[in-house]
Amino acid sequence: MADEKRVKTFERDTRYITTRITRDGRDGYPVEPGRYRLVVARACPWATRATIVRRLLGLESVISLGVCGPTHDERSWTFDLDPGGVDPVLGIERIQQAFFARDPDYPRGITVPAIVDVPTGAVVTNDFPQMTLDFTTEWTEFHRPGAPDLYPDKHRDEIDEVNRRVYTEVNNGVYRCGFAGSQDAYDAAYARLFGALDWLGDRLAGRRYLVGDTITEADVRLFTTLARFDPVYHGHFKCNRTKLTERPVLWAYARDLFQTPGFGDTTDFVQIKQHYYIVHTGINPTRIVPDGPDLTGWFTPHGREELGGRPFGDGAPPPTPPVDEMLTASWTTDRDGPGAATLDRRSA
Template sequence: MTSEAPGYVAPGKGFDRDMNYIPDRITAVDPATGEPRRPEHGPADVPLWPAEPGRYRLVAAKACPWATRAIIVRRVLGLEDVISLGTPGPTHDQRSWTFDLDPDGRDPVLGIERLQEAYFARIPDYPRGITVPAVVEVESGKVVTNDFPWITHDLFFEWRDHHRDDAPDLWPDDVREEMDEVNKRVFTEVNNGVYRCGFAGSQEAYDAAYDRLFAALDWLEERLTDRRFLMGDRLTEADVRLFTTLSRFDPVYHGHFKCNRQKLSEMPALWAYARDLYALPGFGESTDFEQIKRHYYVVHSDINPTQVVPKGPDLASWHAPHDRDRLGPTPGFAVR
């Protein structure tokens, strides 16, 4: 997510994620005023930008779970021709994510070598970590926002006029309140919980983080035993948010972050659920296990000083039948 200087563990302390991001939002244009409309959800006093096809580029590394959720949502909603995608490589130095996968090491649309350049174009000497996902205005080359929870939320709510005809309703109104609660627990206890384990600076901090993480995974295992998706028989953004952590669990979090009570493949409902999602358009194709492993094992050099990337685990079983269709219908966008 971030390109902070190496040194992710604070000795003697627990992990506390910095959640301060550029708060701007990209919203649909109000036809009466011609200006971006004030969004229904979220802070009311943030700068707004108009949702205009072709104006923005999503910069999102497949190595990063927070960025991968944006890649998946963009694909699921059919926004590929509306918002272009730039993909930095899996590793970075203390300055910035870099476009080392592209010819000549430059993003082919923005023409930059480092994502840092887009941040500095907007905010000279930007003082925080250079994070992905980030949305960049193509013409000016300036970053618009890196506020990852709202990026995917707004891809659904503010770009609806440009969704594919069979796009799923990722935020159903009738379960919104419950879904907000599920998202909160998944974020604090699972998405962030694995980092709380991996970046623990004391035995006490690690033990507490480990217990919290697996208590939440036990809750999810039970919840998903008799329902196909987190909110029942409908795919929602809650599933996207959980998937990007589950897909990294055995390759990275189990060993590298010491989340080793069980592997994902040893939790029957969660494992089948993850494979079910992996088979859907946008999920498996946005999951690059080699980039994921290289990112964590190379970048977190204080946890893995040798920067040796493990060969395993064997990932062929991600393609095994999941038998989850007995619990509910397959999302319409996945049927061709």
């Protein structure tokens, strides 16, 4: 019985390409502006982390961005948002081609985010946890003026500890619920997830951010799961004890981050819903994408300023995103008053 439970419990394949891009180039890939392309999908929470960190640090002019569409087949993510379905820099239709350029017999999952070496067209790494830490620690020479320190030395041990629990119990916990293969596996996953969310609510009740008094890597990693919770995980993944909007502390915390430059302007709810509801046919065989939930609450006041804290420490918010990176599904203020908003569904 124990063996059967292990088989039916969702386990993520974490065997990534762990090559790093560093200042000293010890893995063969030195930090070099213009050499690398970050490939993401706005639907993917792991990829959105990299997009947020790149924007917060101001690396847009240093590391180019390739964006896959919200859906994919069994082979890989595709560049179907680009003219002709081809990435304009890499000249490929599928990120799979960059993995095979690195290893023609690449045996593992084709994932985003991935960083591609433009001269060779080969993937350097898809190790998403290390990727964003390296953006912070290895690319410092090219950070924008006023960029925050997302991984400060004095808090690294605490950030690492929080990240481990958030990844295991929340980021991956929602998937453990959604892809559980037995009732026992689901029940266990559900209990672990909401136990961790309760812990996070208690932790954030008296502090604005997860670690210290500024935004850190820990906040980026939690935010991408919270942003997807009500649109996807609550119903699609059966994480339905409570909605995010029914958890006052976490809902206010999520809104605080969403309204901070770098977070909300990299979050595309249309593509998020399209991905999960269309791709996961084992869970949603009709591929119907729900119209809800109402997302206008993301712009309502959150009141978290009363807890103190400075989002960017001694720095400043990032400027407006580059024109070619602005979301095609964007929020626009309507005539109903300040803070009211509608979602432009033209890209859906």
